Amino acid sequence: MTMKRNGTPATSGRAVRLTMTLDGEKVAFTRGETVYEVAERHRREIPTLCYDPRLEPFGGCRLCVVELEGARNPVASCTAKAEPGMRVRTRSAALEVQRRILMEMVASENRDTDVDPMHGYASQEMAGLLDRYDARTGRFRGATSGTSRPDDDNPFIGRDYENCISCYRCVRVCAEQEGDYAISIMNRGFHTQITTEFGGLLKDSACTFCGQCIQTCPTGALGDLKALANKDVPGETEKTRTICTYCGVGCSVDVMTRGDEIVGILPAMDGPANEGALCVKGQFAFDFVGHPDRLSTPFVRDGKDGPLRPATWDEALDFAAGKLRKVVKDHGRRSVYGIASGRAPHEAAYMMQRFIRAGLGTNHIDNCSRA
Amino acid sequence: MSNPLADMDKPDVIFCIGTNMTECHPVAATRLKRALARGAKMIVADPRRIGLAEIADVHLPLRVGSDVSLLLAMAHVIAREGLADQAFIDERTAHGEDFLKHVEKYTPEWASEICECDPDDIERAAIMYGGADRGAIYYTVGITEHICGVDNVQSLCNVALMTGNLGREGTGVNPMRGQNNIQGAGDAGALPNNYPGFQAVTVPAHQEKFEGAYGRRVDLETGMTKVTALDLCGDGIHAMIIDGENTLVTDPDRHHCEHALRSLDCLVVIDLFMTETAKVADVVLPATAWAETDGVCTNTERRVQRLRAAVPPPGDARPDWWIVSQLAQRMGWEGFEFESAKEVFNELCSLSPIYAGLDWDRIEHGEYQWPVPHEEHPGTPRLHEERFENGRGVFKMLAYRDPEEVISDEYPIWLTTGRRLAQYHTRTQTGRSGGIDYLLPEETLEVHPDDIARLGLEDGGWAEMSSPRGRLHVKVRGTTKSPRGTVFASFAFEDVPVNVLTGGGYDPVTQTAALKACPVALKPVGPPPGVGRGAPGPQIGLGRL
Numbered sequence: 001m002t003m004k005r006n007g008t009p010a011t012s013g014r015a016v017r018l019t020m021t022l023d024g025e026k027v028a029f030t031r032g033e034t035v036y037e038v039a040e041r042h043r044r045e046i047p048t049l050c051y052d053p054r055l056e057p058f059g060g061c062r063l064c065v066v067e068l069e070g071a072r073n074p075v076a077s078c079t080a081k082a083e084p085g086m087r088v089r090t091r092s093a094a095l096e097v098q099r100r101i102l103m104e105m106v107a108s109e110n111r112d113t114d115v116d117p118m119h120g121y122a123s124q125e126m127a128g129l130l131d132r133y134d135a136r137t138g139r140f141r142g143a144t145s146g147t148s149r150p151d152d153d154n155p156f157i158g159r160d161y162e163n164c165i166s167c168y169r170c171v172r173v174c175a176e177q178e179g180d181y182a183i184s185i186m187n188r189g190f191h192t193q194i195t196t197e198f199g200g201l202l203k204d205s206a207c208t209f210c211g212q213c214i215q216t217c218p219t220g221a222l223g224d225l226k227a228l229a230n231k232d233v234p235g236e237t238e239k240t241r242t243i244c245t246y247c248g249v250g251c252s253v254d255v256m257t258r259g260d261e262i263v264g265i266l267p268a269m270d271g272p273a274n275e276g277a278l279c280v281k282g283q284f285a286f287d288f289v290g291h292p293d294r295l296s297t298p299f300v301r302d303g304k305d306g307p308l309r310p311a312t313w314d315e316a317l318d319f320a321a322g323k324l325r326k327v328v329k330d331h332g333r334r335s336v337y338g339i340a341s342g343r344a345p346h347e348a349a350y351m352m353q354r355f356i357r358a359g360l361g362t363n364h365i366d367n368c369s370r371a
Numbered sequence: 372m373s374n375p376l377a378d379m380d381k382p383d384v385i386f387c388i389g390t391n392m393t394e395c396h397p398v399a400a401t402r403l404k405r406a407l408a409r410g411a412k413m414i415v416a417d418p419r420r421i422g423l424a425e426i427a428d429v430h431l432p433l434r435v436g437s438d439v440s441l442l443l444a445m446a447h448v449i450a451r452e453g454l455a456d457q458a459f460i461d462e463r464t465a466h467g468e469d470f471l472k473h474v475e476k477y478t479p480e481w482a483s484e485i486c487e488c489d490p491d492d493i494e495r496a497a498i499m500y501g502g503a504d505r506g507a508i509y510y511t512v513g514i515t516e517h518i519c520g521v522d523n524v525q526s527l528c529n530v531a532l533m534t535g536n537l538g539r540e541g542t543g544v545n546p547m548r549g550q551n552n553i554q555g556a557g558d559a560g561a562l563p564n565n566y567p568g569f570q571a572v573t574v575p576a577h578q579e580k581f582e583g584a585y586g587r588r589v590d591l592e593t594g595m596t597k598v599t600a601l602d603l604c605g606d607g608i609h610a611m612i613i614d615g616e617n618t619l620v621t622d623p624d625r626h627h628c629e630h631a632l633r634s635l636d637c638l639v640v641i642d643l644f645m646t647e648t649a650k651v652a653d654v655v656l657p658a659t660a661w662a663e664t665d666g667v668c669t670n671t672e673r674r675v676q677r678l679r680a681a682v683p684p685p686g687d688a689r690p691d692w693w694i695v696s697q698l699a700q701r702m703g704w705e706g707f708e709f710e711s712a713k714e715v716f717n718e719l720c721s722l723s724p725i726y727a728g729l730d731w732d733r734i735e736h737g738e739y740q741w742p743v744p745h746e747e748h749p750g751t752p753r754l755h756e757e758r759f760e761n762g763r764g765v766f767k768m769l770a771y772r773d774p775e776e777v778i779s780d781e782y783p784i785w786l787t788t789g790r791r792l793a794q795y796h797t798r799t800q801t802g803r804s805g806g807i808d809y810l811l812p813e814e815t816l817e818v819h820p821d822d823i824a825r826l827g828l829e830d831g832g833w834a835e836m837s838s839p840r841g842r843l844h845v846k847v848r849g850t851t852k853s854p855r856g857t858v859f860a861s862f863a864f865e866d867v868p869v870n871v872l873t874g875g876g877y878d879p880v881t882q883t884a885a886l887k888a889c890p891v892a893l894k895p896v897g898p899p900p901g902v903g904r905g906a907p908g909p910q911i912g913l914g915r916l
Contacts, residue, residue: 155806208792209793240662240681241677242662246551248554249376249398249547249670250551251398257682273676274398277398284807288801289663293644293803294660295643295649295658298687299652299655300654300655308645308652313687320701321702327637330636336608336609339612339618342551342616345555345664346552346559346716347690348690348692348695350567351696353562357566358587358707359699361587361590366594366596367561368553369553370597370882370884
């Protein structure tokens with residue numbers, strides 16, 4: 001609406017078709033797209049380490065360099081906006097050499113180049129690129145950067161900065177996506193350190209323990225401690241897409257399981273409500289599911305003051321139906337009331353109202369939204 | 372929500388009232404923060420200096436329960452400053468002229484006597500929202516859990532209608548629903564006034580439709596609400612089936628609630644744990660949990676999404692729908708022979724006009740927001756774009772009402788309740804998830820430092836808090852997050868059962884409890900026996916059966 005009032009056209013893509021040349025192929029793009037985004041759309045598989053599609057382009061890792069006709073040096077495709085007539089090469093022997101050397105140098109700064117996938121969603125990115133570029137040569141071995149914080153006793157976010165490559169994805173996701181600004185960058189070069197204000201514990205910072213920093217970390221410097229506690233659970237990790245069980249936002253998650261056990265939660269980057277975001281509860285508060293306090297059998301109470309005792313389903317259902325039938329007989333069908341849950345699925349609420357309506361012919365049914 | 376979540380980073384002006392979104396809906400709040408980073412302005416009306424207030428352009432620290440006065444005054448300023456959208460009022464609304472006249476007398480100075488906000492701030496907020504091209508309102512139960520909850524919501528609708536902030540991108544009146552499927556429970560017909568799909572039970576055509584489907588005629592008369600039912604336990608209501616609600620702890624006036632449940636001839640509770648409510652039941656039936664259950668839920672933006680089982684349930688736990696359908700069969704009723712969640716959901720879709728275009732397979736990827744009236748329909752991310760459901764948006768002429776209980780010499784402090792980020796509801800789930808207690812191990816009462824001094828309390832010491840319905844002991848924490856004269860506690864911890872105190876009144880229309888405003892008295896007491904300062908909260912266990 002504003003756009004129209006200002007007389008600015010809402011889009012300019014329709015009138016003129018914008019094209020550029022990608023590895024000799026003429027391709028279309030929309031204004032505002034970066035060279036990287038255009039190349040991704042055309043399945044070019046340009047390597048990146050500091051890139052997260054949800055964040056502003058950063059241009060730090062330089063792995064996404066491409067050759068641009070007319071430019072003296074390769075340019076970072078993540079920060080270069082596509083322009084009409086641009087001629088770009090995403091692959092060449094020179095680019096591959098440059099990327100390989102970059103990977104060798106990046107790896108040289110870290111204590112470990114391979115971490116358990118339970119560290120987080122993006123934790124295998126660096127290891128994958130080291131393999132792709134055959135860059136596990138160790139020829140730049142020497143100084144390392146980052147000081148780990150084993151003193152941070154929080155139960156969720158492992159802070160193993162000896163495996164940090166200073167891509168700043170954690171800092172940027174915290175600022176740009178979460179708006180929390182809990183962590184920042186201190187010092188330069190080999191002394192670069194991701195830190196909270198005054199270098200303290202996450203608990204004493206603005207951190208909300210949403211876990212987004214863990215999930216965007218490409219090296220496993222940050223790790224999901226709850227998932228890592230399950231790294232030795234036997235079995236292949238399987239993922240099941242579902243919706244978070246807490247508030248009404250409806251964030252999509254992938255539940256990681258091994259055998260019959262939940263071993264961790266991954267945010268769903270394509271979740272329509274959350275687009276990869278989660279909060280502390282959705283990310284970490286999942287193990288109530290397998291808790292020993294869970295009820296695993298029906299219980300019935302004999303008499304008014306007897307104890308609740310375990311029963312079979314047959315016994316419990318007959319017991320409940322018998323008591324309900326007696327109430328209906330003594331006090332009529334309007335004396336039974338059903339309360340459905342706002343925490344259970346539709347089918348639960350639907351069946352409860354069906355029980356009351358189809359069974360008793362009343363509307364004595366409600367859910368827990370009034371309190 | 373009238374508008375989709377994706378609209379939350381698009382308004383020019385955000386107006387949050389009665390919503391502690393950074394703690395209760397943290398992922399939605401990230402969208403608001405992105406809007407602010409892009410240059411949007413934000414007004415936050417909340418008695419407490421909550422997280423959103425810290426990043427707002429205007430914070431209106433209104434007295435609990437005074438929302439109507441604030442919103443009348445904002446409407447007054449919008450009208451007086453010529454910021455009303457006359458074209459929208461003419462084309463889309465009814466009684467606009469009466470409303471503009473109605474608000475003439477409600478000046479910011481008048482409101483400030485009631486809501487205790489600075490009249491200049493009211494003026495600024497009204498001009499900010501009224502001047503926005505895209506103004507969006509977000510609210511939660513800080514608006515609804517009052518004796519005037521309906522008036523509060525209608526007051527918000529009034530200011531949105533008068534400024535044309537409905538039916539467009541980045542606008543709307545948007546309630547943030549608090550539970551993963553509270554929207555869906557209503558959609559599915561678990562309401563005393565509506566069949567599935569919000570079809571009123573009082574309409575004979577609906578009665579006929581469901582008689583056809585269920586083979587039994589259902590009363591034309593609206594059922595009673597849960598609140599009334601609890602009042603009538605032992606006196607008209609003699610049996611209850613409660614699914615997945617810890618009624619005893621979450622509902623107001625715990626003593627009354629416990630007495631009510633104990634006076635039933637039969638209480639059947641379906642739950643995951645032996646909750647306080649389950650402990651007073653005659654039959655407790657074990658349900659499957661999240662990640663063990665296939666099903667469907669609907670989020671706050673009306674998006675219908677699939678829940679999928681990832682692990683098997685413990686022992687003999689069964690899905691809620693199975694339990695209730697089996698119980699129905701044991702009652703001797705026909706038509707309850709369901710085999711799967713899919714079959715249940717598809718029956719719901721076949722009977723609900725807003726789900727008519729959906730079925731189990733079509734919601735696989737969660738791209739539909741209801742209403743989806745037929746199979747070719749793309750869903751409705753944004754309501755009211757072309758027209759309102761009932762034709763025109765109707766202004767309501769409202770007046771301010773005091774809460775049922777107001778502060779007095781005996782109970783001179785306002786208690787308001789809510790949630791905290793790390794724990795959820797009564798901790799049945801978060802309290803049993805490793806690590807959460809590291810972030811929030813115990814409940815404390817948030818008290819302004821001036822009140823601590825004035826009442827002779829001690830920061831970190833203990834207080835007895837009482838209302839006409841009960842009393843409890845709670846540890847005191849000094850913070851300027853609470854305004855002077857108002858204290859805050861959550862209902863998460865069993866050892867601080869704040870709902871022993873609440874229960875002073877209900878909204879007359881919805882019978883929603885006034886949980887957000889409860890006059891209390893505070894006095895210093897010693898620590899409970901065996902509890903030193905800084906002792907952790909109680910561990911959850913199975914407890915006494």
